[in-house]
Amino acid sequence: SQTIHQWPATLVQPVGSPLSLECTVEGTSNPNLYWYRQAAGRGLQLLFYSVGIGQISSEVPQNLSASRPQDRQFILSSKKLLLSDSGFYLCAWERGEKLFFGSGTQLSVL
Amino acid sequence: AQSVTQLDSQVPVFEEAPVELRCNYSSSVSVYLFWYVQYPNQGLQLLLKYLSGSTLVKGINGFEAEFNKSQTSFHLRKPSVHISDTAEYFCAVKLTIKAAGNKLTFGGGTRVLVKP
Numbered sequence: 001s002q003t004i005h006q007w008p009a010t011l012v013q014p015v016g017s018p019l020s021l022e023c024t025v026e027g028t029s030n031p032n033l034y035w036y037r038q039a040a041g042r043g044l045q046l047l048f049y050s051v052g053i054g055q056i057s058s059e060v061p062q063n064l065s066a067s068r069p070q071d072r073q074f075i076l077s078s079k080k081l082l083l084s085d086s087g088f089y090l091c092a093w094e095r096g097e098k099l100f101f102g103s104g105t106q107l108s109v110l
Numbered sequence: 111a112q113s114v115t116q117l118d119s120q121v122p123v124f125e126e127a128p129v130e131l132r133c134n135y136s137s138s139v140s141v142y143l144f145w146y147v148q149y150p151n152q153g154l155q156l157l158l159k160y161l162s163g164s165t166l167v168k169g170i171n172g173f174e175a176e177f178n179k180s181q182t183s184f185h186l187r188k189p190s191v192h193i194s195d196t197a198e199y200f201c202a203v204k205l206t207i208k209a210a211g212n213k214l215t216f217g218g219g220t221r222v223l224v225k226p
Contacts, residue, residue, distance in 0.1 A: 006153075032213075034213065036216075043116075043200065043216050043217060043218035043219045044154075044200060044216040044219070046213060046214075046215075046216075049213055090153055090154065092153075092154075097142050097144075097159065097161060097204060098144075098156055098159065099146075099154070099156070099214055101146075101153035101154040101155070102153050103152060103153045104151070104152065104153050106151070
């Protein structure tokens with residue numbers, strides 16, 4: 001069966017520090033992968049999606065970047081975090097018309 | 111581009127009472143429709159989806175939703191809620207066309223708080 005792993009679960013980082021969140025999928029190949037952010041009191045915002053290795057599409061201009069170095073690995077990064085980067089980050093993969101979400105990372109930038 | 115509006119940001123409801131969460135969408139082409147639930151500090155889980163066929167869709171945990179094309183709505187209902195239904199609920203749409211980058215668009219979410 002397919003599973004999706006996302007880590008860390010929580011992260012507290014100072015402003016200006018780098019960020020790396022990792023997401024991996026097991027049990028499937030060539031999945032479409034997504035990074036969403038859920039800011040406090042707001043809905044889900046699509047940040048990046050990837051249809052294959054090295055293929056990244058950005059939905060909104062921001063302080064973040066994404067990479068897909070391997071088929072089932074999707075990484076969200078930042079060189080210098082801002083206060084506004086705080087939020088709940090969710091990775092997801094797609095099968096058919098359905099999204100499967102990871103358990104999320106709560107990022108607090110202080 | 112498609113958009114999704116969830117009219118209620120919060121819905122308090124007493125245990126065993128019915129609940130309806132409203133969702134309206136806008137799209138120039140046909141869409142698939144979804145409801146996802148997010149329990150506290152967790153990721154999202156699919157509750158139900160409408161792809162085609164009967165406009166009344168039944169999902170997990172006793173939830174159902176009805177697709178109304180003329181009103182571009184996909185409201186979620188449950189006749190009797192439990193404390194465990196306390197969560198945030200997201201409506202989402204996806205274009206039916208097969209194209210790279212065709213992705214889910216989510217509404218702003220509705221927080222349901224079930225009170226004893």
